[in-house]
Amino acid sequence: MKEEQLLNIPGDYTDGIDRVDGRQKVTGAAKYSAEFNLPGMTYAVFATSNITKGSIKSIDTKAAEHAPGVLKVVTHLNAPKLPGYETGKDPSKPATGGGPLKLFVDNSIKFNGQPIAMVVADSFERATFAASLIKAEYTKEAHNTDTAKSLDKAATPKGPRFSDYKRGNPDDWKTAPVNLEAEYILPTEVHNPMELSAIVANWTAADKVEVYDKTQGVKSTQNAIAQAFKLPPENVHVTTKFVGGAFGNALRTWPHEIAAVMAAQLVKRPVKLVLTREQQFNSVGYRPYTWQKVSIGATADGKLTGIIHEARAQTSTFEEFTEGTVNMTRFMYACPSVGTIYKVIPVDVNTPTWMRGPGEATGSFALESAIDELAAKLNMDPIELRVINHADTDPENGKPFSSKNVKEAYQMGADKIGWKNRKNKPGSVQEGGWLVGYGMGSGVFGAGRGRATVRATMQSNSTLLIQTSVTDIGVGTGTAMTQIASEVFDNYPIKKIVFELGDSSLPPSPTQGGSMITSTVGGAVHDACTALKQKFQQVIGNGGTDKPDYAKVLKEKNLPQLDVEITSSGSSEMRNYSAYSHSVHFVQVKVHPKTGVVKVSKVVSVADSGHIVSPKTARSQIVGGAIGGIGMALMEEGVIDHRYGRYVNADLAGYHVPVHADIPQIDTLFVNKPDFKVNPMGAKGMGEIAIIGMAAAVANAIYNATGKRLRELPITPDKVM
């Protein structure tokens, strides 16, 4: 396939640069956190609880202590009290109440698989064997892990961020000429990136520690460790050069990271701790099980009159995790009367966390399915219904959108997928024994710009070095930043630009997440490169050319290098606007009527996310999100056997994600219209919108193919039959 066909970007970009770290990644030169090896390395392995709730009555570690190669066995009986652990707040804490699990502080068991002991040995195998020798006796208490059966236990979160919302008279949906009320269910989903969570910890002095850690934010990990061990932050050095996917599971600092640092302090040697795939299921968060109800009404010609969107979501008993599941319903469509309600259900599991498109990915499944159901009831094309209810300004706060080109996105996607072939009457198209259907769903996510600091240095060998502490969780940040630096620096050659990242000693950047980094760090790269150019003009004085030979200037002026360090953030003008990125996903499915098998046969995803800075990595983002959305729609589900409170599919054999054979050609289209209000590149984020709306698009396509409305994910063949 020709590159133009793959890229398919209208506007001023016809091509993009290759990934600057692509060669390192495909040759194995890229070093992930678990691959750092230090002299004298030791290995920490957890023994975990096999009860779900209660306390440890006794724990026998003798056999483990005497096993070959074992240096230390840590339990709640002998663990040192970390000076800042009990009271320390996690700086990247996504929860609004309670506190994160702290390991080895007491004998209580809060969920199945909770670490009860940590063995440190001179090899991973010896540590694993010794951990298997640990025997615990428990006092068991009755547990509850079944969120579906606990919907009546839902309570309003204590945190202030998610109070109920109401405008107009939301109950107007009830008296509307056309209306419906439907419930939607999303199971627990686990991030399951390729790379397991891993940390290497090494104390280089009594009060100094270095870690190589899988994290989405080296600065927040630095702060979390500094707080737990009461160290000055600069005494904690965090390195994260490559991340093998995360999707949110490394947005906060988890107990295993603190435990590994503690272990290294105890054995006075470097410690490596890599969670097993099974442990990932209850150690580093997940997307919470969420029940939703949408009540919606419209006039006979399709004008929305009222919507109520309610969600009840799983959280842990010790920490309150909340996300913006219902929030998009307040502003997605022009509707005079809207109510949203969000509640949490504490069950005996570890705490959930953000997972790609957090909140909105779940919420859009319900809202965008309900809009499709309403269109069917109105006998109207679902795009037409959306156009009729297009919000020209933000209905939540009355502000203008900084930019919004959704109508154009509908058109682009409809043209590309061949929407005209869709029949509004479900079940009317057959092809070779398969039912064919088309569906669409839209996504939205906030597009802000935060604060970041970037250092730009022109070196004597004419290398332009750009430095900031941001991590790249695989999305191609280094590539996009190099592209921005090149453009600002008058198309400075890509090969002469080095973007250094993933190190807490570099100038501060925020944690990579929330679709904020291209805007935030990109904005700071833009500003730093602009400032460096100006500094050169000053050095050169009168008569400086637009495109000086920088190495020559340095030499003439007898300068070893020229650098700037710039901190910048979004403009205050943004307060007057609502800024969102939008996506529209189109799907064609083929459904086998006898077996219920669903094949996604075509995908067209359109992103309206401002100017596309780096076409190749942008396309990768959208493709990856669409695949995630297909997994969400058809496969992903963490299944707990509630009798034992334990996952029964805690591996990649039992937890299904799409493989190549499940994925068709995915076309990505970009509206590619700059939004200069958000940042000087005119770019808005796209990591989250890539998945948001996709699951609804698949479910809506299945309805169109079969006439069957499926409201519980994943849509497995048994449900389709």
Ligand code: MOS
């Ligand atoms: Mo993401 S859920 O912003 O890593």
